[in-house]
Amino acid sequence: MSMADMIPVAIELLRLxxxxxxxxxxxxxxKDQSISxxxxxxxxxxxxxxxxSEVEVDEAISGSPNVTVLPSWLKWVLVVxxxxxxxxxxxxxxxxxxxxxxxxTYVPGTDYASISPKDFL
Amino acid sequence: xxxxxxAGNARSDELTTDEALQLCDDLKGIxxxxxxxxxxxxxxxKDWPVIAERVRKVGMDLSIITNGYKITESxxxxxxxxxxxxxxxxxxxGHAAVHDKIRGVPGSFKQVVTTLRRFVESGLPTGVITTVxxxxxxxxxxxxxxxxxxxxxxxxxxxxxxxxxTYDHVLSKEEYYSLAxxxxxxxxxxxxKELMIAGAHDMGYFSRVLPPLQVYPWQGxxxxxxxxxxxxxxxxxxxxxxxxxxxxxxxxxxxxKEIWNDDAFSSYTRRVRRTNLGSECASCTYSKxxxxxxxxxxxxxxxxxxxxxxxxRLIEEELKNKNS
Numbered sequence: 105m106s107m108a109d110m111i112p113v114a115i116e117l118l119r120l121x122x123x124x125x126x127x128x129x130x131x132x133x134x135k136d137q138s139i140s141x142x143x144x145x146x147x148x149x150x151x152x153x154x155x156x157s158e159v160e161v162d163e164a165i166s167g168s169p170n171v172t173v174l175p176s177w178l179k180w181v182l183v184v185x186x187x188x189x190x191x192x193x194x195x196x197x198x199x200x201x202x203x204x205x206x207x208x209t210y211v212p213g214t215d216y217a218s219i220s221p222k223d224f225l
Numbered sequence: 226x227x228x229x230x231x232a233g234n235a236r237s238d239e240l241t242t243d244e245a246l247q248l249c250d251d252l253k254g255i256x257x258x259x260x261x262x263x264x265x266x267x268x269x270x271k272d273w274p275v276i277a278e279r280v281r282k283v284g285m286d287l288s289i290i291t292n293g294y295k296i297t298e299s300x301x302x303x304x305x306x307x308x309x310x311x312x313x314x315x316x317x318x319g320h321a322a323v324h325d326k327i328r329g330v331p332g333s334f335k336q337v338v339t340t341l342r343r344f345v346e347s348g349l350p351t352g353v354i355t356t357v358x359x360x361x362x363x364x365x366x367x368x369x370x371x372x373x374x375x376x377x378x379x380x381x382x383x384x385x386x387x388x389x390x391t392y393d394h395v396l397s398k399e400e401y402y403s404l405a406x407x408x409x410x411x412x413x414x415x416x417x418k419e420l421m422i423a424g425a426h427d428m429g430y431f432s433r434v435l436p437p438l439q440v441y442p443w444q445g446x447x448x449x450x451x452x453x454x455x456x457x458x459x460x461x462x463x464x465x466x467x468x469x470x471x472x473x474x475x476x477x478x479x480x481x482k483e484i485w486n487d488d489a490f491s492s493y494t495r496r497v498r499r500t501n502l503g504s505e506c507a508s509c510t511y512s513k514x515x516x517x518x519x520x521x522x523x524x525x526x527x528x529x530x531x532x533x534x535x536x537x538r539l540i541e542e543e544l545k546n547k548n549s
Contacts, residue, residue: 139434143544143545144438146544146547147402147406147434147544148401150400150403150406151406151407151410152400153362153363153400153403154362154363154365154366154403154404154406154407155365155366155407156406156407156410160410160413160414161406161410163413163414164405164406164409164410164413164435164436165409165411165434166434200443210484211378
């Protein structure tokens with residue numbers, strides 16, 4: 105199963121788990137795949153054979169959310185989110201090495217934990 | 226004209242009352258949560274109330290599926306007294322001519338409709354099952370009109386060619402898709418208050434264009450996993466929709482617990498590998514959940530398990546390719 109395939113399966117599992125609200129939200133976020141007019145014309149007679157009008161058939165069928173194609177606004181949100189996370193991570197990593205206070209005695213690289221005469225040279 | 230169990234006269238080796246009561250205890254012992262009494266016609270057994278009461282007494286849910294025919298006043302009252310979680314009647318047509326012809330009993334339509342109304346009016350949770358084949362596919366709108374506003378839940382399922390139904394009466398794939406469209410359109414058009422309708426749990430799978438048709442999404446064949454079939458003579462199999470070759474024991478020869486816990490029991494559902502799946506199912510995105518669909522449909526229509534051809538996703542692909 106490819107990475108792209110995992111997304112619809114994961115969403116189906118969400119629905120199976122009863123988290124319908126999440127599924128509904130995801131369905132709203134991702135654009136429905138369109139159904140071609142030719143396909144609709146193929147399906148309508150099948151509906152007519154059980155007494156369904158064309159309108160009823162059209163209402164019953166709809167493309168499932170195409171969860172492998174992100175809407176453009178969501179792409180921007182994700183890009184901004186990733187950038188913010190990266191920046192914060194960079195700050196967190198480098199921040200641990202920045203001397204936030206000036207202590208002339210205890211600075212990074214000090215070999216020993218107590219004051220030595222060398223420190224005053 | 227259709228009966229999966231080809232029921233007729235009672236089997237000569239049916240379980241005795243004591244055996245049936247012990248079976249109820251044994252079912253509880255393996256963690257069973259509910260029993261559906263069906264047939265044939267379960268209410269023809271004279272001791273059905275005793276068995277039904279035992280099911281309730283040991284703490285299991287009870288549902289009764291009946292043809293709704295010749296439900297006498299005393300039988301009706303016994304059902305009310307036992308108070309099952311669900312009573313279900315089978316309706317095969319929206320007109321007496323069709324239902325009676327399929328059932329082979331004149332007057333059965335009138336009786337089942339009366340029974341249905343009595344169950345609903347009594348306040349019992351009531352369901353209707355329609356098993357669909359070529360003879361009654363066109364009856365669906367009429368059955369819908371009959372059931373609108375009754376308060377009964379309507380389950381629709383496809384007939385498989387076991388028992389008395391022959392292959393030439395089974396729905397084609399396109400007719401099956403029409404059936405699915407009907408369920409989807411009806412669910413869209415009517416609120417639950419007007420009509421509760423759903424496909425049986427093996428109806429559909431993962432359509433690209435239709436919404437889910439079942440009450441709970443398909444999670445693979447549950448035969449021998451969360452369901453167990455027990456025939457009237459004590460034969461055990463994973464699901465009563467399957468033919469006799471799938472019988473894997475009898476409670477008169479081995480204790481139920483031993484059969485259920487046997488590693489080999491229902492291996493066709495408990496241990497499914499990708500190599501077991503048909504080629505189209507194996508390459509499907511949903512193969513791990515679906516596992517090749519309903520075992521009964523797959524076996525009867527494709528000659529093997531895990532390759533159910535009556536899959537909406539598959540049929541949509543075929544329709545699309547036919548179109549292009």
